[in-house]
Amino acid sequence: MAVKLVHGFFDPWRWLLDHQKTRLSPGSYGATASFVGTMRDFNEGDRVEELFLEHYPGMTERELEKIVAEARDQWRFLDALIVHRVGEIRPGEPIVLVAVWSAHRGPAFDACRGIMEALKHRAPFWKKERCADGSRWVARNTDGY
Amino acid sequence: MSIRVRMFASLRERWQIDQVELKPEGIATVADVWRALTGETMTDRVLAAVNMEYARPETPVHEGDEVAFFPPVTGG
Numbered sequence: 001m002a003v004k005l006v007h008g009f010f011d012p013w014r015w016l017l018d019h020q021k022t023r024l025s026p027g028s029y030g031a032t033a034s035f036v037g038t039m040r041d042f043n044e045g046d047r048v049e050e051l052f053l054e055h056y057p058g059m060t061e062r063e064l065e066k067i068v069a070e071a072r073d074q075w076r077f078l079d080a081l082i083v084h085r086v087g088e089i090r091p092g093e094p095i096v097l098v099a100v101w102s103a104h105r106g107p108a109f110d111a112c113r114g115i116m117e118a119l120k121h122r123a124p125f126w127k128k129e130r131c132a133d134g135s136r137w138v139a140r141n142t143d144g145y
Numbered sequence: 146m147s148i149r150v151r152m153f154a155s156l157r158e159r160w161q162i163d164q165v166e167l168k169p170e171g172i173a174t175v176a177d178v179w180r181a182l183t184g185e186t187m188t189d190r191v192l193a194a195v196n197m198e199y200a201r202p203e204t205p206v207h208e209g210d211e212v213a214f215f216p217p218v219t220g221g
Contacts, residue, residue, distance in 0.1 A: 054154050055220075122218065126216065138219040
């Protein structure tokens with residue numbers, strides 16, 4: 001299990017591969033599910049030029065670790081990785097990676113979705129958008145469906 | 146010893162408080178801390194944590210605790 005906050009650009013596929021190579025033994029897993037969240041250049045009808053992601057150092061990591069531990073109790077997967085950006089983010093850049101490895105596809109798919117939804121609801125991150133006519137805090141996340 | 150209080154995101158900007166130390170006299174709960182700083186009653190638009198664990202307005206607060214207030218989260 002690994003939780004990582006990163007400042008600056010990250011390549012989610014590189015992180016996924018590196019984690020898989022160093023933390024999982026070949027043949028132990030039969031399924032890998034991943035989710036990558038990427039910054040859009042529009043929100044609520046406006047063009048967004050830049051995003052600032054604030055977090056609560058210490059609590060954010062702790063909450064993410066709790067989310068992974070609870071998901072593992074529920075879905076019994078082999079391993080999981082969360083990588084999340086903080087600080088300034090440009091449109092088109094990845095914000096979050098969730099990857100889950102398990103023996104069969106069910107737990108990998110379900111835990112990947114479950115971790116992502118829990119992160120959206122509980123992990124202490126706050127987005128501030130910069131648009132052409134000024135900055136604004138994002139009031140709430142979309143429901144994602 | 147005092148109670149350390151932190152605010153994040155829109156609440157920090159609204160109340161102009163990043164981090165502040167509060168004397169524990171007269172403070173028993175998270176809601177008491179909020180009232181001491183803002184003069185207002187906590188609403189469900191304000192989330193709180195005590196020592197980096199989610200807390201409720203009625204959660205007890207003790208000397209040496211870190212209490213944080215923040216708006217609904219918007220990560221991912």
